[in-house]
Amino acid sequence: MSAIIETEPAVFPAELRRHVGLRETLSQTLTMAYRALIRLRRTPEQWADVLIMPFIFTFMFAYLFGGAIAGGVEAYLPMLIPAIIVQGVVQASAVTGTQLREDMDTGVFDRFRSLPMARIAPLAGALLTDTIRYAVITGLTMLVGMLIGWRPGGGWGILVACLLVIITSWSVSWIWALLGVKARTAGTVQGIAMLIIMPLTFFSNAFVPTSTLPDWLRPVAEWNPVSHLITAFRELANDGVWGVDVWWTLLGAAVIVAIFAPLAVRAYMRKA
Template sequence: MTEATAQTRTQYRQRHLPSRRPTVSGTAAASLTLAARGLLKVRHNPFLLFDVVALPVVLTAMFAGIFGGAIAGSVGNYLPDLVPGVLVQVAVTATVNTGVQLCDDVDRGVFDRFRSMPIARIAPLIGALTADVVRYVVAAVMVVVVGLVMGYRPDSWPGLLLGCLLVIYTAFALSWVFAFLGVRMPSAPAVQGASMFVLMPMTFVSNALVPTAHMPSWIKWLADINPVSHLVTAVRQLANEGTLGVDILWSLVGATLIMLVMAPIAVRAYIRKT
């Protein structure tokens, strides 16, 4: 009798009670909701947008004034090279925010509260990375707008749009690296310090701001193999020439490989941590 009662209860639960196993659609909906939560943080702390709103203005104006006359003879002649370089530099640097915010949320126990909710455990992580895509879009728009105000005119508007999409895709792929660091490192300042230690050489030892031809041979070699240089060259070819060069392929393949390798590692580390 007891066994029959247990069977009846099990059948009732299976038929009438909702399953706690998350579905793909449920995970997607939860991820978007948590992405919106991430964007709402800006209302309480507008300084979170400093690196994607103010920094593009400062860097574009500053580098144009410093390097424009020395490298290209005038600011106007320098802008076709500078705008793609700053676009890549700002977007790549903005990916650090993913790791910093994740580490801060882990320290404050935010993910412990999410774990008690009937959502997929991966949803908060995907939501955080999705929210940061909006930041990359804002960064790209700001760089282009500042460039246009200063006199930049791309030869190919569709090419410029494709270049912006390529940069955003690459930044999203790179954000998985910093998501992993955000989960594994002990504090948000540690994440920021380690990230800058890697990103500063990558963004400055490249062709983003100056040509590599007159660099010392060993620095030129590093700049030429730097993935940032390939990405900058790809955006310049798209925006200023409207052509699809081999650097676009290298950038796409590199970003995809980073995401394929780092996404599973970051997810595994996140699940273990939370």
Template sequence: MTAQASRQQEESAPRVEAIAAALVGGSRPSRPSPLSSSISFGWRALLKIKHVPEQLADVTLFPVIMTLLFTFLFGGAIAGSVDSYIAYIAPGVLVQSVLFITMYSASTLRTDIDRGVFDRFRSLPIWRPSPLIGMLLGDAVRYSLGAAVTAAVCLLIGWRPEGGFLGVLAGVGVVLTFAFGLGWLWLFFGLILRTPGSVTAVSTIVLMPVLFGSNIFVDPSTMPGWLQGWVEINPVSDLVTTTRAFMNGTPVGPELGVTLAWSAGLVAVFGSLTMWRYRNPR
């Protein structure tokens, strides 16, 4: 009985040649392109919102609160009325709302790393930067939603952009371009800092003086000389000036070139540092 059972087991066991033929003979799926893999990870970022809709609070409630707070807080004191102030503050508060939202990417990345998700991504036969670029592509949808909410609130309280619909679109496009570049800085923080809380804290410390030390809320000519110097070299000031020009229908100056140069520089420097750290996590 033992010899017969052994013979039957050998006959039923898969042959090495059969296994090799099955592996070689079958057609393998083609390797995903960099674009398709990046879009897939972008879709993954959006699917997270479906399961955790609270993540939309920063792109829906936050722009509304910021817009109403600063418009009605500073409108009467600075310009005499909200109607006189809204044309100045609307592009600036749109920039502020979108740039605040960009910090979310870094804490999300740090959470995924702590859970071991990115260790699995590194083992996949995909274009190496696609998980990071996909995160930023998914967040670009959130930035667009935040910009739309901010613009809608400004329109409801009396903003009438002289640049029209196309001017608003052009201004939002410049803001999203700069936000994409800034996102690489936060991703780098997400890779070098140890906890999501520390990522958020450090990102806030970096972002606050850049946003509030700019021309978002008031004309820099009313500021002390040392602060005017900071505002002049602040890239956010160039971004706000460009956005105002597009939305208010005034001529666009050299600030547009400066903003695009800053955006490209952020991608070149912090994109490279982020990928280096991503490849060498230890």
């Protein structure tokens, strides 16, 4: 007489715990942020635009347009430096989407899926690490500006301005994260991002006063969310003034996160 032996189905590590607590999710997010930071250290070419762009754009715009727009370089710097910072950090936020798409194409997230970890951790960790990139761009651009004559008088407003631009760019990165999940290639993400970012930064009050713009373009520049961010940075850093543009910027950042973060997370969870 033979006995029938029932065997239990194999359980893979990722199936042992489907629900991860908040504390573990935060810990795993920090771990994935550290992984992304190590990746940046091992691929220094990713820092090329971050380290070089502040020097090139600051010198180029200051010495090419300073005399024509403000009558001199030093007079133009209070207007220019905040614009260069906002332009650089907003452009850098698009890297979130391209790197996310590259990781998904190379199968990195398939390996993460086999681990007993929160599926949102790789996405949240990547967005957290990108804030370091924003801080570096902000700090370097301010340093270059001070070397050529910029003297901000905002006191603590300078720090608030830096935090404001980093928080705003972090919120914008959720748009590119959603695009990175949905797009087919990293090149598509980068191309679409530049098509959006370039008009937003140049059809604004970044490099010229809106009063000098044609009548049909002036309302576009004045209502441009990038103009609100740049104006808020200028008022905080140069004069220490917390104006209405700070509130408009914070409101815009909150709306972006409220709309695009759930969409990006939902799309990412389906892929992961």
